[in-house]
Amino acid sequence: xxxxxxxxxxxxxxxxxxxxxxxxxxxxxxxxxxxxxxxxxxxxxxxxxxxxxxxxxxxxxxxxxxxxxxxxxxxxxxxxxxxxxxxxxxxxxxxxxxxxxxxxxxxxxxxxxxxxxxxxxxxxxxxxxxxxxxxxxxxxxxxxxxxxxxxxxxxxxxxxxxxxxxxxxxxxxxxxxxxxxxxxxxxxxxxxxxxxxxxxxxxxxxxxxxxxxxxxxxxxxxxxxxxxxxxxxxxxxxxxxxxxxxxxxxxxxxxxxxxxxxxxxxxxxxxxxxxxxxxxxxxxxxxxxxxxxxxxxxxxxxxxxxxxxxxxxxxxxxxxxxxxxxxxxxxxxxxxxxxxxxxxxxxxxxxxxxxxxxxxxxxxxxxxxxxxxxxxxxxxxxxxxxxxxxxxxxxxxxxxxxxxxxxxxxxxxxxxxxxxxxxxxxxxxxxxxxxxxxxxxxxxxxxxxxxxxxxxxxxxxxxxxxxxxxxxxxxxxxxxxxxxxxxxxxxxxxxxxxxxxxxxxxxxxxxxxxxxxxxxxxxxxxxxxxxxxxxxxxxxxxxxxxxxxxxxxxxxxxxxxx
Numbered sequence: 062x063x064x065x066x067x068x069x070x071x072x073x074x075x076x077x078x079x080x081x082x083x084x085x086x087x088x089x090x091x092x093x094x095x096x097x098x099x100x101x102x103x104x105x106x107x108x109x110x111x112x113x114x115x116x117x118x119x120x121x122x123x124x125x126x127x128x129x130x131x132x133x134x135x136x137x138x139x140x141x142x143x144x145x146x147x148x149x150x151x152x153x154x155x156x157x158x159x160x161x162x163x164x165x166x167x168x169x170x171x172x173x174x175x176x177x178x179x180x181x182x183x184x185x186x187x188x189x190x191x192x193x194x195x196x197x198x199x200x201x202x203x204x205x206x207x208x209x210x211x212x213x214x215x216x217x218x219x220x221x222x223x224x225x226x227x228x229x230x231x232x233x234x235x236x237x238x239x240x241x242x243x244x245x246x247x248x249x250x251x252x253x254x255x256x257x258x259x260x261x262x263x264x265x266x267x268x269x270x271x272x273x274x275x276x277x278x279x280x281x282x283x284x285x286x287x288x289x290x291x292x293x294x295x296x297x298x299x300x301x302x303x304x305x306x307x308x309x310x311x312x313x314x315x316x317x318x319x320x321x322x323x324x325x326x327x328x329x330x331x332x333x334x335x336x337x338x339x340x341x342x343x344x345x346x347x348x349x350x351x352x353x354x355x356x357x358x359x360x361x362x363x364x365x366x367x368x369x370x371x372x373x374x375x376x377x378x379x380x381x382x383x384x385x386x387x388x389x390x391x392x393x394x395x396x397x398x399x400x401x402x403x404x405x406x407x408x409x410x411x412x413x414x415x416x417x418x419x420x421x422x423x424x425x426x427x428x429x430x431x432x433x434x435x436x437x438x439x440x441x442x443x444x445x446x447x448x449x450x451x452x453x454x455x456x457x458x459x460x461x462x463x464x465x466x467x468x469x470x471x472x473x474x475x476x477x478x479x480x481x482x483x484x485x486x487x488x489x490x491x492x493x494x495x496x497x498x499x500x501x502x503x504x505x506x507x508x509x510x511x512x513x514x515x516x517x518x519x520x521x522x523x524x525x526x527x528x529x530x531x532x533x534x535x536x537x538x539x540x541x542x543x544x545x546x547x548x549x550x551x552x553x554x555x556x557x558x559x560x561x562x563x564x565x566x567x568x569x570x571x572x573x574x575x576x577x578x579x580x581x582x583x584x585x586x587x588x589x590x591x592x593x594x595x596x597x598x599x600x601x602x603x604x605x606x607x608x609x610x611x612x613x614x615x616x617x618x619x620x621x622x623x
Contacts, residue, residue, distance in 0.1 A: 105575045106539070112564065112572070113536045116529045117494040126513030128506065133478045136211035138612040145204075149178040149197040155188060157217035157392045158196040160205040162293065164222065165245060165377060166197050170358045170412045173245065174220070175199075177405045178396075186395055189388040195396055202226050203291035209235055215382055218393050220244055222293035222352070222375040224426050225300070232429025236383050238390075241397040243376035245406070246415040249294045250370045252356055253348035257282065258367040270298075270371045270423075271305040273348070278323045284348040285329035285337050288621045289439055292334070293375060294350045300427055300435055301372035312434055321442050330443065332602045332621050345600065354413035370420045440481070440620070449484040449622070450501055450541050450548040452534035456556035458492040458525035465585040466521045469555050472583075472615040473516045479619035480504055485548065487537055488515045491530035492523030493562050501541045526563030527556055531595070535576060551622060552580045554595060558588030566594060573598045581622065583615060
């Protein structure tokens with residue numbers, strides 16, 4: 062009996078060992094002949110499936126909604142002008158209001174014009190028999206142009222970063238008068254990591270926009286630039302790039318085809334300069350666009366990067382707008398003369414302006430209608446042959462009840478007008494559980510109607526399982542990529558940022574990093590730091606959209622990314 066027991070014990074042990082060896086061998090050989098990327102892809106796929114299987118997911122019955130076919134109403138989406146700060150207030154009743162670009166009307170190194178305007182107001186300069194003053198409003202050039210072109214709010218004067226915005230405003234029908242071609246000198250440029258700059262010089266002999274676009278088209282150089290609908294440097298880069306492909310017709314077939322080839326290898330278009338710089342710090346970009354005044358004041362850039370100027374100079378022209386009385390015109394002219402004084406131009410140099418004075422604009426001033434057409438070409442061609450597949454992940458927890466959810470719905474319903482029709486979209490909502498409100502589908506009229514219906518039906522209650530919602534979106538996108546491998550996946554998370562149920566950021570961070578899918582976050586009265594931690598994984602933007610400007614900000618984000 063003892064012998065039999067010993068026999069069965071030994072037999073059982075041998076069986077376990079054999080099984081273990083076979084199991085180990087199968088696992089070892091299953092990866093033979095596969096690349097590291099294939100193995101990683103399979104492993105992360107298993108991890109995603111495991112996470113997904115533990116989430117309570119339901120699929121809602123699609124409901125169609127009424128589509129609004131009216132064009133985008135920019136004026137309606139813009140917040141009240143008080144959203145943008147007055148950095149210098151008028152000191153007299155005889156004054157003009159000036160919209161000024163942010164690099165010169167803020168504080169510190171960005172506060173030059175604000176400081177000069179304060180001195181102007183102290184000078185009590187007489188105009189029309191009364192002391193005159195100015196009011197300076199700090200507002201980005203592209204945003205200011207939206208207010209002026211739409212008629213939502215038109216100041217007395219406008220000093221954007223460059224003349225391109227002035228030409229667009231003129232083309233929109235607003236009366237403009239160029240009072241000064243230059244208040245202060247500045248130059249846009251491509252900031253390139255020094256080692257990559259040296260490599261480009263070795264191959265191409267020099268570095269300029271033409272050689273950079275060629276290197277990008279050949280997949281030899283990774284560069285990002287900013288939204289040409291909002292950014293002065295981004296708009297400048299767009300028209301300069303088109304010009305390099307065909308200087309005789311920047312919207313001709315040759316230019317557009319060249320741009321498409323170049324754009325296919327651009328990995329990154331940033332909504333803001335800050336977002337772009339963060340991506341550069343991560344090492345993902347060899348270069349990016351920036352104004353010289355910002356570059357020279359950034360200690361972390363000056364040592365390891367090279368600045369290469371391009372395009373139209375950014376000399377802060379000053380325009381008078383509309384049918385102004387002579388007294389207001391005279392104040393604007395007096396202010397331009399005051400600013401031009403040597404002592405103020407020297408103080409500008411101390412803040413990074415008035416450098417690279419030898420650089421002359423590569424382009425003549427471009428007609429405003431042509432610029433608007435170039436923006437439209439960019440919108441149509443920026444994704445090349447890779448359409449977007451996006452999933453909107455919406456927070457419908459109890460904390461979103463009331464105004465936050467109402468604003469979320471409004472911003473999605475108005476913002477969806479910016480979505481390109483060649484793209485595909487889906488919608489997920491989450492509270493304690495996750496609902497697939499709309500599976501991913503081509504954004505045709507039918508899908509648009511179901512998207513509107515799904516958004517209108519969102520209701521708030523329950524806990525907040527943000528990362529569960531993201532896992533479901535990742536799974537939807539991976540299933541879509543399996544069918545349409547050419548799509549570019551994106552996730553938009555719209556939330557108040559407070560997660561109190563389900564998975565944590567730690568649980569899914571590795572997954573998001575491996576898939577490299579950008580997750581753009583939009584906060585509604587939010588814990589913006591929590592949302593930034595999600596977006597920062599793959600250098601996507603995080604928008605703090607309060608109740609005033611969420612529609613405008615989300616529209617801009619969709620315009621860039623979709």
